[in-house]
Each structure stands twice: as structure tokens, then as C-alpha cells.
Amino acid sequence: MNFELTKEQEDIRSMIRDFAEKSVAPTAAERDEKEYFPREIFDQMGELGILGLPYPEEYGGAGSDFLSYAMAVEEISRVCASTGIGLSVHVSLCSWPIFHYGTEEQKQKFLRPLAEGTKLGAFGLTEPNAGTDASAATTTAVKDGDHYILNGAKIFNTNGGEAEIEVIFASTDKAAGLKGMSAFIVEKGTPGLSFGKKEVKMGIRSSVQREVFMKDCRIPAANLLGKEGQGFKIAMTALDGGRIGVAAQSLGIAQGALEQAIKYSKERVQFGKPISSNQAIAFKIADMAAKVEGARLLVYRAAYHKSHHLPYSKEAAMAKLVASDAAMSVTTDAVQIFGGYGYTREYPVERMMRDAKITQIYEGTNEVQRMVISGAVLR
Amino acid sequence: MEILVCIKQVPDTAEVKIDPVTNTLIRQGVPSIVNPFDKNALEAALQLKDKHGGKVTVISMGPPQAKEALRECLAMGADNAILVSDRAFGGSDTLATSYTLAATIRKIGTYDLIFCGKQAIDGDTAQVGPEIAEHLGIAQITYVAKIEVNGDTVSVEREYEEGYGVIEGKLPLLISVVKSINEPRYPTIKGTMKANRAEIPVWTMADLDVDEQKLGLKGSPTQVRRIFTPPQRTEGVIIQKDTAWESVAVLIQKLSDAKII
Ligand SMILES: Cc1cc2nc3c(=O)[nH]c(=O)nc-3n(C[C@H](O)[C@H](O)[C@H](O)COP(=O)(O)OP(=O)(O)OC[C@H]3O[C@@H](n4cnc5c(N)ncnc54)[C@H](O)[C@@H]3O)c2cc1C
Numbered sequence: 253m254n255f256e257l258t259k260e261q262e263d264i265r266s267m268i269r270d271f272a273e274k275s276v277a278p279t280a281a282e283r284d285e286k287e288y289f290p291r292e293i294f295d296q297m298g299e300l301g302i303l304g305l306p307y308p309e310e311y312g313g314a315g316s317d318f319l320s321y322a323m324a325v326e327e328i329s330r331v332c333a334s335t336g337i338g339l340s341v342h343v344s345l346c347s348w349p350i351f352h353y354g355t356e357e358q359k360q361k362f363l364r365p366l367a368e369g370t371k372l373g374a375f376g377l378t379e380p381n382a383g384t385d386a387s388a389a390t391t392t393a394v395k396d397g398d399h400y401i402l403n404g405a406k407i408f409n410t411n412g413g414e415a416e417i418e419v420i421f422a423s424t425d426k427a428a429g430l431k432g433m434s435a436f437i438v439e440k441g442t443p444g445l446s447f448g449k450k451e452v453k454m455g456i457r458s459s460v461q462r463e464v465f466m467k468d469c470r471i472p473a474a475n476l477l478g479k480e481g482q483g484f485k486i487a488m489t490a491l492d493g494g495r496i497g498v499a500a501q502s503l504g505i506a507q508g509a510l511e512q513a514i515k516y517s518k519e520r521v522q523f524g525k526p527i528s529s530n531q532a533i534a535f536k537i538a539d540m541a542a543k544v545e546g547a548r549l550l551v552y553r554a555a556y557h558k559s560h561h562l563p564y565s566k567e568a569a570m571a572k573l574v575a576s577d578a579a580m581s582v583t584t585d586a587v588q589i590f591g592g593y594g595y596t597r598e599y600p601v602e603r604m605m606r607d608a609k610i611t612q613i614y615e616g617t618n619e620v621q622r623m624v625i626s627g628a629v630l631r
Numbered sequence: 632m633e634i635l636v637c638i639k640q641v642p643d644t645a646e647v648k649i650d651p652v653t654n655t656l657i658r659q660g661v662p663s664i665v666n667p668f669d670k671n672a673l674e675a676a677l678q679l680k681d682k683h684g685g686k687v688t689v690i691s692m693g694p695p696q697a698k699e700a701l702r703e704c705l706a707m708g709a710d711n712a713i714l715v716s717d718r719a720f721g722g723s724d725t726l727a728t729s730y731t732l733a734a735t736i737r738k739i740g741t742y743d744l745i746f747c748g749k750q751a752i753d754g755d756t757a758q759v760g761p762e763i764a765e766h767l768g769i770a771q772i773t774y775v776a777k778i779e780v781n782g783d784t785v786s787v788e789r790e791y792e793e794g795y796g797v798i799e800g801k802l803p804l805l806i807s808v809v810k811s812i813n814e815p816r817y818p819t820i821k822g823t824m825k826a827n828r829a830e831i832p833v834w835t836m837a838d839l840d841v842d843e844q845k846l847g848l849k850g851s852p853t854q855v856r857r858i859f860t861p862p863q864r865t866e867g868v869i870i871q872k873d874t875a876w877e878s879v880a881v882l883i884q885k886l887s888d889a890k891i892i
């Protein structure tokens with residue numbers, strides 16, 4: 253068994269950490285406060301090759317692997333979880349289904365600009381009445397000659413309204429239920445496609461979620477991804493990979509909070525000594541550190557499986573479950589260690605705690621992760 | 632345009648420890664980085680390449696691990712890297728260093744511009760760049776904060792403590808740059824991967840047309856007696872009254888007393 257990163261993975265990681273600290277971290281608190289979506293940071297990530305990290309160079313990617321990609325999401329999320337999820341949705345949920353299910357033409361036309369970072373991606377599955385239960389979705393797609401006509405609404409669309417390319421799910425055969433769902437590539441600017449209100453959220457406030465409306469939205473039939481009826485499978489396999497991204501985001505949040513807590517506990521003096529010299533604090537930090545490392549192993553293993561074309565559905569679900577729970581508990585403990593200061597916006601740990609909560613909810617709630625895991629182990 | 636950039640690998644700390652017996656730098660245990668000013672030099676070279684086309688080659692004299700510094704430059708976008716390394720170069724002072732680097736540049740042969748940093752953050756002498764130009768017999772402009780190239784004419788802003796001067800020169804030219812000239816770019820993912828796989832050639836004494844007596848310790852006439860931080864030449868005055876209004880009033884009084892306003 254080999255736990256060592258390659259020199260290349262290490263170099264990519266240190267390059268991204270440097271970028272995250274110099275170009276993402278300084279504005280994180282302010283962007284959170286103002287709910288500001290930083291397109292300029294995404295443009296810069298595009299120029300550096302981060303938005304196409306795991307995809308081959310022939311499609312505009314950097315030609316690295318999914319472990320380097322997971323570490324990129326981790327490093328960015330360590331300083332700003334909002335930017336981390338934008339990156340994850342772009343790479344895992346929008347680019348990946350096109351990479352995996354797309355035709356050569358679709359890859360050149362849509363994956364290339366996504367991987368090169370000149371266009372941003374989004375993923376529209378969730379609807380007002382179809383969250384965990386995707387089968388309740390009501391968006392439809394009707395074939396009309398060389399086109400499909402889409403009608404319906406999506407919600408909680410991450411990067412929505414900012415993204416130029418959306419992968420959207422709609423039913424081409426209502427009677428067939430989940431087997432009648434299909435996936436489409438929809439470009440921003442298509443007549444009939446519009447965006448609604450921006451969600452006001454507890455955390456990841458510098459990330460954007462919007463409603464998406466499709467009213468007689470005509471898209472070329474060539475934008476059907478995979479085959480008619482393959483949509484649900486495309487969505488579920490994309491989410492398997494997306495969960496590695498969310499798990500990496502969770503890991504980054506937890507790592508960031510752990511580092512903050514270690515530093516603060518050594519500096520904060522009460523009763524004439526640093527608070528870290530109280531075993532109550534030191535043991536809390538020990539538990540936090542152990543949770544972070546445990547999560548890290550699961551996240552990296554899931555990413556390793558994906559890179560090496562091994563099954564990763566169960567692994568990704570475990571990574572997401574454990575890492576998101578770790579993020580929630582580690583950030584909560586970090587706030588506790590900071591005391592009253594931790595509850596204020598003077599320090600980043602309250603933001604990290606607010607950001608952590610969503611990781612237990614999206615891309616399949618942790619209840620759903622348990623369904624996936626139990627389904628696999630009880631088989 | 633053929634551009635060469637001289638880069639030095641230095642310890643990543645403001646406080647370089649000095650061996651009290653030998654008066655040389657203790658490098659052990661300190662992480663190494665590319666001398667920060669040399670990154671500005673590389674960025675200046677890359678910007679010229681982006682604008683005018685050409686090729687950027689980075690060269691460094693140092694131990695084998697200096698390859699890491701060169702890789703970082705390749706990741707940022709340099710086309711080629713050459714490490715100049717030989718036991719015979721050990722103990723070089725600035726004269727021997729610049730002699731060796733000049734011989735390296737002669738072997739490379741063609742160049743329009745040579746870039747150096749203003750100074751290295753460990754040695755701090757700011758001598759190597761100018762000495763390379765002298766060895767090669769080409770013109771040099773130091774402390775450059777802005778560059779424009781027009782045909783074979785180079786026009787620069789040279790930084791002084793109290794302002795800057797505009798200077799023109801003809802190619803080939805050696806230029807040393809200050810920090811304010813630019814913000815060095817990040818390496819890209821592709822660049823990082825390419826740099827990782829790159830084979831960096833190592834040139835030894837045998838590859839260069841050099842006089843062995845002028846290399847390394849033998850070729851280093853410098854005797855280090857003492858190293859110290861010189862006292863600051865111009866100490867600033869801080870006016871800090873209770874309010875900004877009061878501070879401004881004191882400032883105006885001082886300026887008019889000095890007959891400046
Ligand atoms: C910030 C944010 C970003 C998002 N980004 C996207 C995006 O980019 N694209 C997209 O398509 N969606 C996105 N979503 C949607 C997200 O994936 C859903 O919110 C999530 O899947 C849960 O769906 P729901 O909110 O409808 O909850 P519900 O499905 O209503 O669930 C409510 C609760 O019931 C539980 N529950 C439901 N069914 C069961 C069951 N069978 N057994 C046990 N428990 C159950 C859930 O676990 C949860 O605790 C985003 C959501 C948020 C908040």
C-alpha cells in the first residue's frame with residue numbers, strides 16, 4: 253500500500269495552495285458578507301488550468317488526475333468553501349457528464365471551453381418538488397424536428413445565471429418515470445431560458461444558487477447528452493463524482509478550521525498560560541486532527557478509485573458522509589475553542605461553521621449517502 | 632527575442648544564519664526558494680516574450696538541488712533551463728560566480744537581453760548582474776522598474792530612492808530589476824506538470840571555456856571580515872497626533888519651516 257503523493261501531485265497542491273492563499277483567501281470574508289460571486293477568481297483558475305484539471309489536453313484540460321483535482325478543491329475550500337463548491341460543480345457535475353457521455357463533437361464544443369475555463373458550468377436536477385426524490389421532477393423535453401423544446405423549472409442551481417453551460421435534466425417520456433429522464437446541454441442566452449432569484453443562504457454565501465426557468469426553450473437535438481432515457485443514470489454517476497468534490501470541500505473546510513484552532517489556542521492566554529495547555533482544549537484538538545486525517549484518507553481513496561477506473565460510488569458516499577460530518581464537528585469545536593471571539597466575524601471560524609452545514613445536505617443528503625452505503629454493503 | 636534570466640536559489644528566510652567560523656551561509660535545514668527578485672526578472676522576460684515572441688532560458692549556478700528552483704521557473708513559463716554545477720564552483724564569491732555565469736552565457740551564444748534580479752536576498756551584494764555584463768563586455772542598466780522594447784532599442788525607468796530616471800539602451804543588454812516592476816505570475820497546472828517531466832541539462836566545468844584559477848574558492852578574492860546590517864540612511868519621521876487634523880497641522884508647519892511649501 254502506498255500513501256505517498258507523486259512529485260507532480262505535490263507540486264500541483266503547493267501551486268494551488270499558493271494561489272488560494274494569495275488570490276482567494278484575502279477576499280473570502282468580504283465576499284461572504286456581501287454575497288459576492290467572484291467571476292474573476294474563476295477566470296484566473298481557468299487561466300491556471302484548475303478548471304480543467306482532470307481532463308485530457310485534447311479537450312482543453314490540464315491532463316492531471318482526480319486526486320489532484322480533489323486536492324485542488326480541498327486547498328481552495330481550506331480558505332473559501334464558496335469558491336470550492338463552484339469549482340466542484342463546474343468540474344464534476346457539468347464537465348464530467350460531457351466528458352463521459354458526450355460525443356466527440358460535444359466534447360470539442362462544450363467540454364473544451366469548460367476545461368480551458370473560458371466558460372463556466374452548472375448542473376440542474378433539483379426542482380421545487382423534487383429534491384431527494386428526483387422521480388418527482390416535472391421538467392419536460394419534447395422533440396420537434398432538429399430541436400428539443402424544454403419546459404419547467406429548476407432550483408438551487410449552483411453557478412446558475414453565471415454559468416454559460418448547463419447540464420439540465422428533463423423527462424422525454426413521462427410514463428417511463430426515471431427511465432424517461434434525459435440529459436441536455438443548455439447554453440446561456442438560449443431563448444426561453446431565464447434565471448430567477450438568487451438564494452440568500454446561511455453559508456457559502458459567495459457561491460450563487462438561482463432558479464432556472466425554461467419556457468419553450470428550444471435547444472438543438474445535437475445537445476442531447478447520451479441517449480434519451482439515460483438521464484437518470486447520467487445524473488447519478490455525475491453525483492457519485494460530485495460527492496468526491498463535496499467531500500474534498502468538506503475536508504478543506506475542516507482542515508482550515510483545525511489550523512485556525514491550533515494557532516489561536518497557542519496564542520490565547522487565560523489564567524496566565526495559553527489555553528492549549530488545558531487538556532480539555534488539547535484533547536479537543538486531538539479529536540479534530542484525527543477526524544480530519546480520517547476524512548482525508550477516505551476522500552483521497554475515493555479520488556484514487558475514480559482516477560484508476562475502479563468502482564467509486566460507495567467510496568464517494570463514505571467519503572462525503574464522513575468528511576461532511578467531520579467538517580461540521582471540527583468547525584463547531586473550532587468556534588468553541590475561540591470562545592466569544594469565534595462567534596464574531598472578526599475571525600473566520602464562524603464562517604467555516606456556517607459553510608460546513610451545507611456539505612451534509614447537497615449532492616445527496618447524508619441520509620442519502622447512508623442509503624447508498626447500506627445498499628452496497630447489505631447487497 | 633532570445634532572453635536569458637539568471638536565477639539564484641536562496642534560503643526561504645529573512646534571517647540567513649552565518650557560520651561564525653567560516654563566515655559563510657549555513658543553508659542546511661532551511662527550505663529553498665527562487666530569489667524573489669529573480670521571479671520579477673523572469674516575469675519581465677515572460678512579458679516581453681508574450682509581446683514580442685521569442686524564447687526565455689533560465690540559468691542558475693548552484694548545487695544539484697537548484698534544479699528545483701529551475702523547475703519552478705519552467706512551470707511559470709520559461710522555455711528552457713540550464714543548471715551550471717560542479718564541485719569546482721564551490722565557494723565562489725561574486726566575481727567567480729559572475730565569471731562562471733558569463734562563460735555559460737557565452738556558450739549559449741545568442742541573446743538579446745539578460746535579466747537578473749536587483750540582488751539576492753541572502754548574499755545581498757547586487758554585484759553578480761553588473762559583473763556578468765562586464766565579463767561579457769555589454770551594456771547594463773540596473774534597478775529597472777519598467778521596460779519597453781522597440782526594435783533594438785530598450786527604454787527603461789530606473790528606480791532611485793527619490794524618483795526614477797528614463798534611460799535608453801541598445802540590445803544586447805543586461806538588466807537588473809526591482810520588485811515593483813511586476814507581480815510574478817503563478818505557475819499553471821500544465822506548466823507544473825511539464826516542468827516536472829523536463830530534463831534539465833547540467834553543465835559542468837568541462838562544458839565551459841573557463842580558466843580553472845578563476846573558479847570557486849581559488850577564483851574568489853573576497854575576504855569576508857564581518858557581516859552586519861547597515862544603519863538606515865534616511866530615517867522617516869512619523870507624525871501621529873490625536874486626530875488627523877492635528878497631524879496635518881504639524882506636517883504643514885514642518886513643511887513650511889523647511890521652505891518646501
Ligand atoms: C446551496 C445549495 C446548492 C445546491 N446546488 C445544486 C445544484 O447545483 N444542482 C442541483 O440540481 N441541486 C442543487 N442543490 C439541491 C440539493 O442537492 C438538494 O437540496 C438536496 O438534494 C436535498 O433535497 P431537498 O432540499 O429537496 O430536501 P428533501 O428531499 O425535501 O429532504 C428533506 C429531508 O428529508 C430527508 N429525506 C428525504 N427523503 C428521505 C428518505 N427516503 N429517507 C430518509 N430521509 C429522507 C432528507 O435527507 C432531508 O433531511 C443545492 C442545494 C443547496 C441548498
Ligand SMILES: Cc1cc2nc3c(=O)[nH]c(=O)nc-3n(C[C@H](O)[C@H](O)[C@H](O)COP(=O)(O)OP(=O)(O)OC[C@H]3O[C@@H](n4cnc5c(N)ncnc54)[C@H](O)[C@@H]3O)c2cc1C
Nearest residue numbers: 637692722724725728747748750751754755756757758759
Ligand atoms: C562577501 C561575501 C562573501 C562570500 N563568500 C562566499 C564563500 O566563501 N563561499 C560561498 O559558498 N559563498 C560565498 N558567498 C556567497 C556568494 O558569493 C554569493 O551568494 C553569490 O556570488 C551571489 O552573490 P549574491 O548572493 O550577492 O547575489 P547578487 O549579486 O545580489 O545577485 C544579483 C543577481 O544575480 C543573479 N545571480 C546571483 N547568483 C546567481 C547564481 N548562483 N546563479 C544564477 N544567477 C545568479 C540573480 O539574478 C540575482 O538576482 C559570499 C557572499 C558574500 C556577500
